[in-house]
Amino acid sequence: xxxxxxxxxxxxxxxxxxxxxxxxxxxxxxxxxxxxxxxxxxxxxxxxxxxxxxxxxxxxxxxxxxxxxxxxxxxxxxxxxxxxxxxxxxxxxxxxxxxxxxxxxxxxxxxxxxxxxxxxxxxxxxxxxxxxxxxxxxxxxxxxxxxxxxxxxxxxxxxxxxxxxxxxxxxxxxxxxxxxxxxxxxxxxxxxxxxxxxxxxxxxxxxxxxxxxxxxxxxxxxxxxxxxxxxxxxxxxxxxxxxxxxxxx
Numbered sequence: 001x002x003x004x005x006x007x008x009x010x011x012x013x014x015x016x017x018x019x020x021x022x023x024x025x026x027x028x029x030x031x032x033x034x035x036x037x038x039x040x041x042x043x044x045x046x047x048x049x050x051x052x053x054x055x056x057x058x059x060x061x062x063x064x065x066x067x068x069x070x071x072x073x074x075x076x077x078x079x080x081x082x083x084x085x086x087x088x089x090x091x092x093x094x095x096x097x098x099x100x101x102x103x104x105x106x107x108x109x110x111x112x113x114x115x116x117x118x119x120x121x122x123x124x125x126x127x128x129x130x131x132x133x134x135x136x137x138x139x140x141x142x143x144x145x146x147x148x149x150x151x152x153x154x155x156x157x158x159x160x161x162x163x164x165x166x167x168x169x170x171x172x173x174x175x176x177x178x179x180x181x182x183x184x185x186x187x188x189x190x191x192x193x194x195x196x197x198x199x200x201x202x203x204x205x206x207x208x209x210x211x212x213x214x215x216x217x218x219x220x221x222x223x224x225x226x227x228x229x230x231x232x233x234x235x236x237x238x239x240x241x242x243x244x245x246x247x248x249x
Contacts, residue, residue, distance in 0.1 A: 065224030068208065070123060076145030079111070080121030085247035086240050088120060089221040091127040091209045094137035094157045095164045096217040098230040103158035106233040113237065119244050124150070125205040127217055133169040136193075138202045140174040143192035144183055152181035223247070 069087035072078070088110070092099040107122070114120035126141060128134035137157060144153035156177045162168035178189050192198055209219070220227040220236075223243035227235065 062224055065221055065226075068212075068221060068224075069121075071121070075123065076148055076150050077124040077126075077142070078121060079151055080115040081118050082121065084115075084118060084121040085249040086114070086120045086223050086243040087221075088122045088236075088240070089125060090122060091125045091205070091214050091217060091219040093126075093128050093130055093134045093217045094141065095128075095130040095134045095162070095169060097161055097164075099218045100158045100161060101230040102218050103154065106230070106236055109233050110236060110240065114240050114244075119249055120240055124154070125209060126202045127206055127209045127214065127219070128202070129217055130164055133165050133167075135202070136171065136174060137169040138205075139193045139198045140169075140178065140189075142198045142201050143189050143195075144178060144181060146192045147183050147185060147189065149178075149181050149183045153177060153183070156180045 068089060070078070071082045071087065073082040090102075092102075110120060110122070115122060124141075126138035128138045141150055141153055141157070144150045157169075167173065174193070175186060175190070178186060183189050216228060218228075218230060222236070222239040223246070225239055225243065227239060
């Protein structure tokens with residue numbers, strides 16, 4: 001690994017600070033209004049849906065947020081062309097009910113309408129917030145990606161609502177999900193899930209989200225435009241089409 005220089009470290013810090021400031025400014029100015037259901041306690045707030053109030057003319061995306069798109073052609077946790085004009089970054093937890101709602105109701109439409117047509121790329125970020133089972137599920141998703149089965153695992157994990165922290169994502173259940181996702185080398189899956197490399201990858205995603213000020217799931221950036229919660233499909237389609245128009249597509 002190449003050591004970072006002081007100047008590169010300063011650039012990274014500046015990018016992180018600027019990106020966080022943009023998200024904070026969006027919340028303060030009314031670009032977001034996060035409504036929490038009072039029946040959930042503070043520790044469960046990350047699973048809440050959010051309501052977005054759009055301004056008439058959204059501000060141009062900050063370059064620091066745009067730069068978060070990795071566009072790595074070998075990224076197993078991404079789908080769509082690496083050079084797609086629009087990138088949706090998704091910070092999600094496999095135990096989050098609203099993440100599951102997005103996966104079942106909205107994501108298939110985005111895949112059909114935009115990813116398959118080369119307009120959109122979706123990049124997943126593991127952002128486990130509900131404890132040990134969420135963390136184990138994140139590691140399992142990464143391990144599935146090592147056999148090019150992340151999205152198959154994703155679809156199995158989100159195929160139905162599951163009770164949180166009640167054993168639905170135990171080690172045994174995660175292996176069963178891997179089998180259902182047609183992962184053939186289960187021993188490798190187990191080893192990858194337990195590896196330091198998996199933990200480092202999940203930690204990297206978490207740190208990226210926390211540095212941006214993400215505290216709830218799901219959270220999204222669409223070409224730098226923040227969206228919180230499992231919004232209606234139309235909200236995402238409008239954001240993708242607006243971003244594509246700006247990008248000249």
